[in-house]
Amino acid sequence: MTLTLLHTSPVHIPVFDALRDVDHPGLDLRHVVREELLVRAGVEGPAAVTDEVRSLLEDAARDGADAVLCTCSSIGAVAEGLADTVGVPVLRVDRPMAARAVAAGSRITVVATVRSTFGPTVALVEEEAERAGRAVDVRTVFVDGAWERFLAGDRDGYLDLVALALDGIAGADAIVLAQASLTDAADRTGTGIPVLSSPRPGLDAAAAEYARARTA
Structure with missing residues (x-):
């Protein structure tokens, strides 16, 4: 099995x-x-x-x-x-994360380094919010230039750019890392907002x- x-x-x-x-x-x-x-x-x-x-x-x-x-x-x-x-x-992989984000509050920021990830992730958060009977305000943050570093094998540079973007987020109850590759950026940010990842x-x-x- x-x-x-x-x-x-x-x-x-x-x-x-x-x-x-x-x-x-x-x-x-x-x-x-x-x-x-x-x-x-x-x-x-x-x-x-x-x-x-x-x-x-x-x-x-x-x-x-x-x-x-x-x-x-x-x-x-x-x-x-x-x-x-x-x-x-x-x-x-991201459905349990989306459910946790909805439980954390109504203001949710989705962070991604690949734009095609936003549509499915935002839709998933909204679906989980509807399932929970909650209203949510979902915003998105695209980390420009990060994916190029990922493709080049520069993992530290990739995560540092994402962490910098996380540091700049305000007014959110939860931050959703829309890709599994972003997970370790949570350890590099000083934000006090809960940062949720999917793996x-x-x-x-x-x-x-x-x-x-x-x-x-």
Whole structure:
């Protein structure tokens, strides 16, 4: 029995392996990386990669996955929406984070370094707010120039730019880091606003789904 993680960058593999080792030792993770999905989603929109994502999910199910966790916020809604067609639970990594943001207050700022992430993430926060019966004011902050550093392999420069952007945010009850790659920026900011990231709560939710499959 396996939990398959669908990534659009290989940098996420050690992050989730480390979380597994601390929080869910013994959990069998299988990583699938398709960087081209994020590139295409950024140019043509997330819906453009629907067929490719469906094929990957079907492959995961055939290979024995009991659940799939999509760690890319840009295509998470696409993956989640295909769950009924592939026969295994499909979770998006950022849904638990969005629920926590809504619980924190009505003023939520979403931070991203890839513009294609804003639409799905804002929509998710608003969906969770509706589910909770709360009104939210969602604002966005784009960290200009950061993604170029990420692609160049300058992780410190990337995180420092994001942390600088976090330092400048005011008037928010919660800050949502819209991409898993932003997680460690929370350790570099001096803001007093709660900064929420997706990997740990997302993996927790997927591990719970995996456990249900094991006992079914």
